[in-house]
Structures are given as C-alpha cells and as structure tokens.
Amino acid sequence: MEIKQTRSNLIMNTATMAYRNLLKTVHNPDRFMDVIIQPVMFMMLFGYLFGGAIAGGVKAYLPTIVPGILIQTMLSAATGSGAQIREDLDSGVFDRFKSLPMAHIAPLAGQLFADSLRLLIATITSLTTGYLMGWRPDVGFQWIIVIALLAIFMGWAISWVFALFGLLAKSATMVQSISMMGMMMLSFLSNAFIPIHTLPKFMQVLANLNPITFVITAIRQILANGAWTSESLIVLAFGIGIVVVFAPLTVWAYNHNN
C-alpha cells in the first residue's frame, strides 16, 4: 500500500486531537468527577450554610450563588486543561505530535475543544443542582441557554491562560496547586458569594476590579432582565480578547518548549 500524505489539515488534525482527548475521558470517566462533584458540593454547602446568614434564606440566596458557583466551576474546570497539557508534555507524547507533519496548534486546540465537554457537563450540573434546590429564574429557558453558553465560552477562553501556564510550569503538581490558589482568590474575592458592599474598603476595590465579578454580574443581569445587556457584551469581548492574546502566546510557548 502506497501512502500518500495529504497536506496538513488544521481542522482535521484538531478534530482528531479532540477525539483523542475524548477517548481518554471515555476510558477514564473519573476525569469528570471534579466537574460533577465540585459544583454539587459547593452549591449545597454554600447554599444551606450561608443562605440564611447572607440573604435571609436559601431560596433568596440562590439567584446570587447559582451564577457564582457556575463561574467558579468554569474556572476550576479550566485549570484542568493546564494540568492535562503539562502531563502530556511530561509523558513524551507531545514529542511525537511535534515530530508529525501537522499544524502545531492542533494538539492544543484539540485538548481545549475536548475540554469544552467538561465545561458543558460542569454547567449542566451547576444549573441542575441549583434547580433542585429551588432556583427558579424568572426569564425564559432561552436565556438559561444564553448564560450557559456565555459561561462555557468564558471558561474556554480562560483555559487558554491555564494552558499557557501548564506549558511554562515545571510540573503538573505545581500547575495544580498554583491554579487552585488562583481559582480560590478569583472566585472568593468577587461577588460570587457575597454582596461586595459588605466588604472592607480595600477588598471592595479588589473585588470590583476582579474580571470574575464582571462575568457574574453580566450573567445575573441577563437572568434578572431576560435581555442581552451592554455589560454582557463587554464580558464577551473580554473573553474574545483573552483568546486572541493567549492562543498565539500558548502556541508560541508550545513551539519553544524544550
């Protein structure tokens, strides 16, 4: 059999790489455990623990905490991409990818596309848990879809940042521990769980500057008004900006990683 090599096809290669990552997940379903357990755990823990203290009841607290937990879960799912990439680099399999005549962005893009499945599962789990605890948004279902897509897109955009970090970091353990700290800081120092005005002044400044606050605010506004707001547009643009900046940086780091 004579084998003719077709020209490297970015889309096909990325699809194959995404398929590879999905296969890995199918063989190891426990890779999904974090994005399933974490939102359920946090939603119940925070909802029942702090609901009364912060909002006077679980039900009243849910409109605050559902978008908060949703974005926190997106963040933590995004950190997984970085750890996974570091693991692949350490295992030597990326050497093989690099030595193949294919586009260099394909292994990274494939990974991140496959990771959007993780994001989707995390989103569904978060929203479902909220619903089961009594969260009933006033807006139509189509707006739930809109915020889900916005959250997934933002999570996906942020996963490029963690992918870059995964490439630059020394070990998968380091990626995990630093990402964990970053995720905690970003999600707790925001309006995810509490009204910002209750914070001390200097923390208010930080929380108001936190990009996560903007994302959560945008989602809450959509859920409150049933309309696409200018804030959500800014957030979307911000997400696109992250991808535009970090995707080339990540590919550059990948090419120069030796």
Added chain:
Amino acid sequence: MNQDYAVQVTHLTKKFKDKVAVDDVSFNIYRGEVFGLLGPNGAGKTTTLRMMTTLLKATSGHVTIFGHDVAKESSAARAMFGLTGQYASVDEDISARENLMIFSRLNGLSRAEAKQRTTELLTEFSLLESADKTISDFSGGMRRRLDLAVSLITRPALIFLDEPTTGLDPRTRTQMWETIRKLVAEGSTIVLTTQYLDEADELADRIAVIDHGKLVKIGTPASLKEQVSQSKLSLSVADSNQVTEAKDIVTTHLKSATLIDQTTILAPFDDSNRLTDILMDLRAKQISVSHLSVQEPTLDDVFLNLTAPTHN
C-alpha cells in the same frame, strides 16, 4: 545535496545557557545504513537526535534530511522520518488500536487507510490480541513495540530510535533487535542512540562515539575495535610463588607481559600459534595453570578508551 545521504549533519552545536551540550558535531548518514550514536549518559546523544528530528532548535549548524533543512523546511523534513522516543510516547489511557488510528489520522491517512494500516501494524508487531487493552496494562516490551509501530505508520524511509531497548529485559531486547533487523532488510535507514555497546555492535553498520558533546570517533564497529586494542592473553598460575617465572616465559614469547595480581599475568596476544609454546614451556618448568583465557577486544574497550573521563 548528495543523493547518497539520508542525513547530513554539519557543525551542529547546542548550548544551554553556559553548558555546551553538543559541540560542533558533523557526520553523514548513508541511505540504507544503520547508524549508531553511542555514548554514556549525558553525552549529548539525545540532544543531537532531538535536533535532527526538529524537536530542538540548534544553536548553530545544520541538519538536512533527504536534502530538507530541518530548520527551514521542518514540515517537509518531518514527513520523511519516523521517531521513536526514549520514553514510549504513546497515550497511556487509550488502547493500542486507538493509538494507531489517531496517529494514522494525524499523519494524514484517510479513515479507511488508517483502519487498514492499523490492522497491518497490529499483526506485524503481534499486538492483535491486546489491541483493545489500554496501554497502562501493557508490558514494557509491548509498549515499545507499539511505539515503534506508531513510528512506522507512513513507512518512512528514515527511522530514528532513541535508546530503543533501554529498560527492556534481555528477551524482549532480542525481539526488538529482530524487529530492527527486519526494518533494515526492508531497506529503511535507521539512526539509533544507545548506551549499550553490544547493541551498537549487533545492529549498527557505523558508529559515532559521542562524549561530552563532542564527536570522538566514527567508523564501523570492527574498525573502532581495531584502533583501540588487540586480543589479550590472561593466565593465572596455581602457585603464586611461580608467578614471576611464568611471567618470564610469557614475556619471551609475547614480548611483554604485566602482572595484574598475585597469580595473574596479562599479555598482548597477536599470534595464536605462540600459545602452544607457552604452555609447553610452563609444563617443562612444572608450573600449573589454574586459569587461561584469550580476551577478544570488545566495544567496551573502545568505549572506555575513547570516553575516558577528562582529568581536570
């Protein structure tokens, strides 16, 4: 460009910060030959190989693969070779079949072609029975076989093997050698790195000895052995009181002899006919021999001789 060369390496140098890992190395590899890069750990073999396979940028110097410069035409160069890394670079979490399918697709084969090639390679490398097991359940030997199979998907004319048998048990190692010989018989050019002399001796047509990043020697295993040493006669006497006497006899016949311990004499041995004379003289003096052996030069001698640690 010379048509006879599969690989040309000219003045290749790699510096990591202040450390020179590969220092002005030049050699050519002919089409169809097995070329061994031999050296101790950390000598720069793998760094050289990584530069040859586009995985690492050279600080200076050039590598061409079938005429394609790896720096300027990396895509064209990559299409010409298969690479099997030092660590089995296959996916642990998925099955052998899935690994082969994915890498076939990434190599640009259509789905049908990929399926066919996967079955061919699984059969060829006796992996058909374990095709659907995940790699984490594989033995070291099976992993290497799969790894090699993956590098052969496109039937590359040039195959790079980075320490193909490191960490394998002797049996699996012999199997791996068989597989490599089969590839050679099919006309592939093979570049392999190894720290095992017997492996280089068994497989390579030509060997480049690398130490401290420098190319120390290049040649056929036979010519390297010739350069370094000749056969040696090792003789031990039963009674240590007679060792000086015995040494004198050996010296008369073989020109020189050294005492290496209380009872053992070592002498350069280039004429096998002298052995009878020595033994007859020893018998005449009633010296009894407890041990006698003729040591052929090994590549180990070459290796130790050429890669002696620098005294500085």
